Amino acid sequence: MTIGIGLLGLGTVGAGVAGILATPEGRHPLVGDLALRRVAVRDLQRPRPVDLPAAILTTDPEAVVDDPAVDIVVEVMGGLEPARSLILRAIAAGKPVVTANKAVIARYGEEIAAAAAEQGVYVLIEAAVGGGIPIIEPLKQSLGGNRIQRVSGIINGTTNYILSRMADEGAAYGDVLADAQRLGYAEADPAADVQGGDAADKIAILAGLAYGGSVQRSAIPAEGIDRLDSRDVSYAAQLGFVVKLVAAAQFLGTDADGTVQLDVRVSPTLLPKEHPLAGVHGVNNAILVEGDPVGRVMFYGPGAGAGPTASAVVADILNIAGIRQVGGSEAGLDPLLAASRWRQCRLVDPGLTQHRNYVRLRTSDEPGVIGRIGTCFGDQQVSIQSIVQFEAKGGAAAGAGAGAATGGAAEIVVITHEVGEARFRAALAAIEALPEVVSVAACLRTM
Ligand code: NAP
Ligand code: HSE
Numbered sequence: 127m128t129i130g131i132g133l134l135g136l137g138t139v140g141a142g143v144a145g146i147l148a149t150p151e152g153r154h155p156l157v158g159d160l161a162l163r164r165v166a167v168r169d170l171q172r173p174r175p176v177d178l179p180a181a182i183l184t185t186d187p188e189a190v191v192d193d194p195a196v197d198i199v200v201e202v203m204g205g206l207e208p209a210r211s212l213i214l215r216a217i218a219a220g221k222p223v224v225t226a227n228k229a230v231i232a233r234y235g236e237e238i239a240a241a242a243a244e245q246g247v248y249v250l251i252e253a254a255v256g257g258g259i260p261i262i263e264p265l266k267q268s269l270g271g272n273r274i275q276r277v278s279g280i281i282n283g284t285t286n287y288i289l290s291r292m293a294d295e296g297a298a299y300g301d302v303l304a305d306a307q308r309l310g311y312a313e314a315d316p317a318a319d320v321q322g323g324d325a326a327d328k329i330a331i332l333a334g335l336a337y338g339g340s341v342q343r344s345a346i347p348a349e350g351i352d353r354l355d356s357r358d359v360s361y362a363a364q365l366g367f368v369v370k371l372v373a374a375a376q377f378l379g380t381d382a383d384g385t386v387q388l389d390v391r392v393s394p395t396l397l398p399k400e401h402p403l404a405g406v407h408g409v410n411n412a413i414l415v416e417g418d419p420v421g422r423v424m425f426y427g428p429g430a431g432a433g434p435t436a437s438a439v440v441a442d443i444l445n446i447a448g449i450r451q452v453g454g455s456e457a458g459l460d461p462l463l464a465a466s467r468w469r470q471c472r473l474v475d476p477g478l479t480q481h482r483n484y485v486r487l488r489t490s491d492e493p494g495v496i497g498r499i500g501t502c503f504g505d506q507q508v509s510i511q512s513i514v515q516f517e518a519k520g521g522a523a524a525g526a527g528a529g530a531a532t533g534g535a536a537e538i539v540v541i542t543h544e545v546g547e548a549r550f551r552a553a554l555a556a557i558e559a560l561p562e563v564v565s566v567a568a569c570l571r572t573m
Pocket of ligand 2: 254255256257282311319324429431
């Protein structure tokens, strides 16, 4: 039985999908049963990397959704609208949807899931997080017997590619970002990548699946790498850490009514060099799931780009095609494949969370300054793991230990043990008020 596919978008991901559908040899036999019927693009004249009959291209995406020859709608156009409305239109027509659009799912996932459940159709989203890494289905199905304590990961390929090349080659930020765009890793507006919004969309989706309730996307604090100072990457390296853009969702407890309390955030984060996420380089992503009783499970692989993302999209298409082939009724959706929500989640006040910190202070280089900084932390019961003075000019390490006077300005880097955010902020306020302290120049999470 042939299954008609309608593609909304023929850019990086869409062309990757069309390429797989056009070359079924050696793949799962069901790929040969998939026929690309209609494809929506914005510009009919644009050269395409795949050879498709001109007649199946259209600039009218609704015509793709409405085409009776289209059985499954694949949304890979990106953006919020018209993508959201087209997904809902497909669902209303009883057509299953496969989408890579994390921006839409993170914001309108509940609305879309409710519409899909009402219509009895699947909406599958494997490509929305982690590119080619299977992580959505494992969280929905394979790890379903666990209590998840934490999901953390490197889930933006563009920023990991940029950070890796800056660290390895000393490449300039703007040049590497341009390469990431040329390679098809970046979003149409790369601000979503470098400012942390794309990773926030993805951790909202992962947290929703891991904890069984939707997570309010707008409440997730997200910081990107666009304001990261290369000095902090260099100092971190000298102290045995690497800096990565980490997205994390941590279980903190439950309210009396069963609502799950979560700490969810995206931030440039110092990882000890031996941490499993520290060795994830280039466009690769990795997601570390910590659960009871499974322990730590890490999913690793290419996190962006045409081939890996198309691999995930086609996997979802095959899931739906397989169900149709065996005559499965979509009126009775498989609750694991469709994903269900069974409780509420809420993000806790960031002031109530606990973590380790890296702080870089610009100070005058005077005897006793390190001692006074230590006292401010001590007064708030903030325990210091290490305190190191660097020369402000040139950024070379001046060695660990208390204030070796070098004259002029100094940079003092402090790494704290795990501490409550409120105490940490109170200590920083006291430090900022010290006459020797010029500024708190950087403040980063540390794992
Ligand atoms: P892209 O290269 O910009 O492609 C978008 C495609 O959609 C283009 O073919 C464009 O047509 C078409 N399109 C956009 N708006 C349209 C409209 N209103 N009507 C008709 N066609 C329209 O984007 P992409 O990188 O493939 O990403 C697509 C989606 O996948 C996004 O949601 C993205 O977040 C997600 N995703 C991307 C990756 C990745 O590595 N790139 C990985 C995972 C998920 P034209 O070609 O004529 O402009
Ligand atoms: N722009 C995204 C990234 C694409 O770089 O990770 C994959 O979702």
